[in-house]
Amino acid sequence: MNKVLTTPISDAAIEQLTVGEVVFLDGTLVTCRDVGHRRLVELGMELPVDLRGGAILHAGPIVADRGGRFEMVSIGPTTSMRMEKFEREFIARTGVKLIVGKGGMGPETVEACRRHKAVHAIFPGGCAVVAAQQVQEIERVEWRDLGMPEALWVSRVSQFGPLIVSIDAKGNNLVDSNKALFNARKAAIVEEIGRQVRFIK
Amino acid sequence: MTIQREAQAMTDTMARFTAFVGRELPDDVLTQLGRLRQVEDGPLPRVLYDSMFKNLELAHELSRPCCQDTGALQFFVRAGARFPLLGQLRPILTEAVREATRAAPLRHNAVETFDEKNTGTNTGTRLPWIDWDIVSDDASVEIDVYMAGGGCSLPGAAKVLMPGEGYEGVVKFVFDVITSYGVNACPPLLVGVGISTAVETAALLSKRAILRPIGTRHPNPRAAEMERLLEEGLNALGLGPQGLTGKASVMGVHIESSARHPSTIGVGVSTGCWAHRRGTIRFDENLRHQILTHHGVTL
Numbered sequence: 001m002n003k004v005l006t007t008p009i010s011d012a013a014i015e016q017l018t019v020g021e022v023v024f025l026d027g028t029l030v031t032c033r034d035v036g037h038r039r040l041v042e043l044g045m046e047l048p049v050d051l052r053g054g055a056i057l058h059a060g061p062i063v064a065d066r067g068g069r070f071e072m073v074s075i076g077p078t079t080s081m082r083m084e085k086f087e088r089e090f091i092a093r094t095g096v097k098l099i100v101g102k103g104g105m106g107p108e109t110v111e112a113c114r115r116h117k118a119v120h121a122i123f124p125g126g127c128a129v130v131a132a133q134q135v136q137e138i139e140r141v142e143w144r145d146l147g148m149p150e151a152l153w154v155s156r157v158s159q160f161g162p163l164i165v166s167i168d169a170k171g172n173n174l175v176d177s178n179k180a181l182f183n184a185r186k187a188a189i190v191e192e193i194g195r196q197v198r199f200i201k
Numbered sequence: 202m203t204i205q206r207e208a209q210a211m212t213d214t215m216a217r218f219t220a221f222v223g224r225e226l227p228d229d230v231l232t233q234l235g236r237l238r239q240v241e242d243g244p245l246p247r248v249l250y251d252s253m254f255k256n257l258e259l260a261h262e263l264s265r266p267c268c269q270d271t272g273a274l275q276f277f278v279r280a281g282a283r284f285p286l287l288g289q290l291r292p293i294l295t296e297a298v299r300e301a302t303r304a305a306p307l308r309h310n311a312v313e314t315f316d317e318k319n320t321g322t323n324t325g326t327r328l329p330w331i332d333w334d335i336v337s338d339d340a341s342v343e344i345d346v347y348m349a350g351g352g353c354s355l356p357g358a359a360k361v362l363m364p365g366e367g368y369e370g371v372v373k374f375v376f377d378v379i380t381s382y383g384v385n386a387c388p389p390l391l392v393g394v395g396i397s398t399a400v401e402t403a404a405l406l407s408k409r410a411i412l413r414p415i416g417t418r419h420p421n422p423r424a425a426e427m428e429r430l431l432e433e434g435l436n437a438l439g440l441g442p443q444g445l446t447g448k449a450s451v452m453g454v455h456i457e458s459s460a461r462h463p464s465t466i467g468v469g470v471s472t473g474c475w476a477h478r479r480g481t482i483r484f485d486e487n488l489r490h491q492i493l494t495h496h497g498v499t500l
């Protein structure tokens with residue numbers, strides 16, 4: 001059985017999650033990336049979508065306009081680290097509970113997730129058609145003046161995932177600990193190969 | 202056919218082929234991903250590989266680009282000096298990109314530098330990027346189409362080492378790149394290493410290295426051995442699919458090299474993501490084409 005989060009997501013549901021766990025999302029998912037974050041945090045603009053208990057996706061989709069009805073063609077996650085600069089305040093201001101993207105995020109997001117009970121999760125990169133097929137309907141779009149990739153696309157999703165929890169509300173950061181593991185393994189391997197490639201004599 | 206009609210026909214074929222490359226991975230990549238999928242037995246890598254293969258099936262079924270980031274288009278051309286449309290190749294490839302962008306559709310990924318305006322056509326100043334190799338005494342042309350997203354372009358790095366650092370320095374450089382930015386570049390990666398005199402020559406060779414079919418080896422036995430050692434070593438890091446840990450890290454490591462200045466070791470690293478969208482097509486002097494990277498395909 002898949003573990004499913006449903007919006008609005010409660011603090012209790014968030015507190016049960018641990019890094020490395022796989023979950024799926026039912027409910028509302030809103031795309032929000034670089035400029036959306038900047039408008040709220042730096043320009044002090046009010047977000048036109050209520051994100052309390054909600055979920056955002058770091059992504060710039062390809063959307064087709066079928067005579068007034070929008071169709072999600074392709075929606076893959078983008079590098080979450082670009083939003084690190086804004087995410088702490090974004091979480092505090094909006095009350096968002098689930099942030100989905102690609103790759104890890106940094107210490108400020110970890111701190112905000114701990115304090116405000118939120119998680120960051122990874123959707124597999126390069127799986128844009130899978131994601132698009134899990135969007136049941138695009139309900140509306142806000143901030144269209146930002147263009148297709150940066151606009152806030154409000155979608156109803158079903159079994160959206162797999163989402164791998166990468167930052168939980170207990171202060172764990174999966175990608176950081178993975179990187180530490182890779183770096184710990186690196187030195188001995190590099191030295192061993194180095195011994196075998198001494199071609200300059 | 203007149204030259205104009207021939208050029209139009211080649212443009213249409215290249216537009217269809219470019220869109221096709223955005224949807225379907227080449228045979229060697231599919232085979233290698235299938236092999237790596239078998240190696241992974243952890244629950245998380247399995248979930249990830251299931252999504253990746255499901256995505257490829259859906260992209261095929263729905264005829265959509267398999268990844269939303271369809272790159273800033275690059276062509277690597279090996280043109281016979283007697284190929285009849287040699288002089289028209291740049292306009293042909295540029296027009297093919299415009300057409301593929303509309304038809305596929307491809308994401309708009311051409312931003313004019315300094316103006317910071319997206320052209321909306323995937324063409325612009327020096328874009329599509331074309332790399333030329335002229336083959337004397339030949340009348341055909343072979344063209345590699347390459348589509349890389351921002352994620353796997355980001356790790357690209359080049360540096361000039363002092364000879365004292367030796368090939369050991371090259372190994373360290375490769376590992377540093379892969380354990381930092383490589384983790385986020387959608388592993389399992391295809392890693393290209395260029396070894397030459399300067400940054401730009403090493404960087405170009407590193408890109409050409411990932412255009413080689415997976416599993417081919419550098420003709421020099423030492424270089425081939427170094428490819429094998431780097432492959433084993435990077436796999437021992439255990440990046441796994443998406444960098445979320447697992448048994449393998451790379452689809453392969455390819456080295457390309459040139460003779461070089463005795464005072465320098467230029468090293469470049471390029472990475473291709475798991476969705477390594479590369480296609481090679483050959484046109485003979487009568488403009489009949491053959492696709493070399495994808496078996497049994499008609500455009």
